[in-house]
Amino acid sequence: MAKFKIGTLLLLFIWSELLFAQTASEALQYSLTRSVATARLNGIGGAMGALGGDFGAIGINPAGLGLFRKSDFYISMGPAYFQNNSILKGTGNDRYDEGKTTFNFNGLGLVITNEPIGSNWKNLSFSLQIAKVADFNQNTYFKGKSPGSITDRFLELSLDPTQSGLIGLDPNDLDDFEAGLAYETGALFDPVGNPNQTVYTTDLLAYAGTAIPKEQLLKTRGSMYDFSIGFGGNYKEKLALGAVINIPTGNFKRNNTYKEYESTRDEFLPFIDLEFKDKLETEISGVNARLGLIYKPIQALRFGVAWQSPGVLSLKDKFNTELSYTYYNGRRDTSLTAYSPDGEFNYRLRTPMQWVLSIAAIGTYGFLSADIDFVDPSTAKYNLTSDSDNPSDYEYEKQLNSDIKKQYKPSIQYRFGGELALSKYRFRAGYELIQQAYKNVDEYNPGYSLGVGYRGNRSYLDFSFRRTNFNQSYAPYSTGNSDFDGNGTIDAPTPLVNQESFYQAFTITFGFKFGAIRSYSYED
Template sequence: MKKFLTVLLLATVASTGATYAQYYGDALRFSQTGYGSSARFKGLGGAQISLGGDISSLGGNPAGLGMFTRSEFSITPEFNGSSANARYLGTSTKDTKNQLNLNQAGIVWYNPIVKPKGADLNKGAVSVVWGLGYNRNNDFSSNFSYGGKNANNSIADYYSEIATGQTPNQFSTGSLEKMAYDNFLIDELASNNTLYQPATSLNNDQRKYETKSGSTSELNFSGALNISNQLYLGASIGLVNMRYTSNAEYLESGTNISTNPDNDMVGKNYTLSYRQNQVTDGSGINGRLGLIFKPTNAVRLGATFQTPTWVHMQDSYSEVLDTRYTGGGTNTNFTNADQTYAFEYNLRTPYKGSLGASVILGGNALLTADVDYVDYASIKFSTSSNYRDYTTINQNNADVKSNYTSAVNFRVGGEYKIDQFSLRAGYGLNGSPIKNDDDNKFDTKFYSGGLGYRYSNYYFDVAYQRLESNYTTSPYTLSDFSEPSADIKIARNNLFLTFGVRF
């Protein structure tokens, strides 16, 4: 478990010195999507599978469009505020990030079925509804940092490990191990010049800063059929866009304590800067099928199946290591050129099956609940036409099987109407996708509340949602798993505003 956490959450895409590029952490990131929805459904905890009659059905259960009785347009901007509390080597830090985004926008066209004069308008096909919408299903934005004094090891231990097995003359130009060697951070052993040891002191000061941004969004084309105002069938196609960026810098300072007589920096104080930048873009397609059944006017049952998303991914990763030495009356700087690695691959995310039920109580109250099943172990990589690195693809597929498992998500919500106003509250939990996560450390919990107002053909909704998640990350990895790790608690506080009009 420790090995998985440190390797996955290090988030290096093309780590120099590794035997293959690790993409399975990115695959999980792009596979954990929610439902873009209006502020009404956000206030209900996102529980929407059996409800319908809301623009959210465009990206959720398309059968819900069948419940519309008029055409409609709505738009939902959002304010996202995230905070990250990290604890590393006994030291705590906190970082925040705020931004504005468009969460959802859509339009629905209602088309009643024309029937012969005298026919029962409520039997058989009643209406066909079409919809077009934009949904933002995931947000990757966050800032975090952590730091402390390390009495046990240095990132130079990692550089020593990836250099092992090569003589200095065999280092690839621009490789991380060559940069570390040329910066006098590691030395070869006098007895064996293919083995290395760190030239850095213990009790060094370590700091890591990282800024992440990006999202997953969809453009949905949906349609639904209303049969006898009791059975609703729907389907949709989603054009998916993915983007993720990460800019990270690791800083370490200490003293060069090399015992190698060829190390010119012995006794000087060092400050190293290891910078990593990643940009990942993807585009793909998926589909949804859904139904809603009303056994009575007060009860609704819903189900939807979302196909895997088939995505073509383009990835760019760069890294560079610079070191500054001070002491002895002179300052020495070692700078290097950024090394950039590019890769393309195809990704198939998991399918998702969802069930929902809702009940109307007394005409003014509503309770609703959803459950999802997602098999993250079914994530699959394949080669693209431009890059046919079968070794990397096969290894990442093996890592998916070894580290991921299926998960169950659930959402519950309630609404109470008072004249033209509506009060809402909800709760949800996304199960951990990590195999052997017996403590459910990687669950994501979210809480929500909201308020709605209806007047004539217009409506306005506001919702607050708080998401809480945890993860563990390390600035570097070591073969004996002795590297330090940071425990990070992420909280996302989101505010959604929906304005809609029926016509």
């Protein structure tokens, strides 16, 4: 096989059905979660690790439970908007904006704090909370021209790794989700028909290197929440300790429609157009733990340290694909559509541990705070054989975990925030810098936030606005960069879409306090 690695072909073929879900990007998606439970947390850029006394702090540093002065209940929600500005890499292509608005349920929680007790432990608190940690709702659209076709991928998937050139597998051995559909619709065919040897080709292989019109509409939906049970205490007003058990739960859905077509009649004869659709639904559940402490050397200064254990996520995927292909058969246009069976796969993902270091300075009229988060997505690890004894799954698991280590690096996230207290009113602002986790990218995604609040004797009301900007790239489909004819040039390039994106969210939090009242600073 001319300049096409057999190992790459094996992966493309044997595990093509798994590529709809288990990917390095999915591991990153589930590794970089963080609580957005309350408007107060969001209004100060998430920098709450050393503050405590707020439900948003529990998901950052559970030692904050030890700084609740009263029992507390809250509910939090608000609208969010995600916009992707996408452009296909190529000459003369335009940028396309696509947005998605959702209404989010951010969190709901209860803290029970004991009455003052006559010991060195000033109070003990117990919490129940469900808090949002990830939002997957977004739309992506692009349209343009670039060399290569998704039929190149189908051709790669059809090749026999033990043979050379374009000698392929028996049609009955093609996978059910991509190459098999391509063969059924005529996107992939054997022009010779030798019963002893199958040699595949495509209509567009003759146009290798030519820019082909293509477009994609990608919709993702879903979210993740942490249901948590926590305990915390306050020792001598100097040291707060806390622990939380998190039970992540959620869902992720993806609907992808990808098209290629001729811009003028007979431009790529006999090819006219194709449309490939894939759908994925993932059910998410898991467990992790978080420990933390907050130390107050003096009343006006606090230091915080929190550690989140590696987590285990159990994931269940359901997926299917559909391919429609139209070509001119010499007499008339012919259109064929093929459908995959419904696929299902159960597997696990170990997410990385996280550290948070925090500092806060507190005065009569407010506070300033800062958090530094450390997480290493390269330590995420798939287990694809938890419910499978298929050797193919084990081999793909090793390759996938190797890819994760190669693609990602440790990420440092900086968050800064402040609050001004004027009587019962609060005014907040925050700023954050999130380091991208890709090894070949040395950039930070900036974000900022604003917030206001009102503190009554028993109730409180908070509002926040938060926006994060980031740049990223993705491939609508992947290939092994094959040189099918052996002339030294790549015939199957992978297209690349560059994106400038932003996410912004408004959050409204209402809560009320009950039980013992023991004020130590304005923040109560």
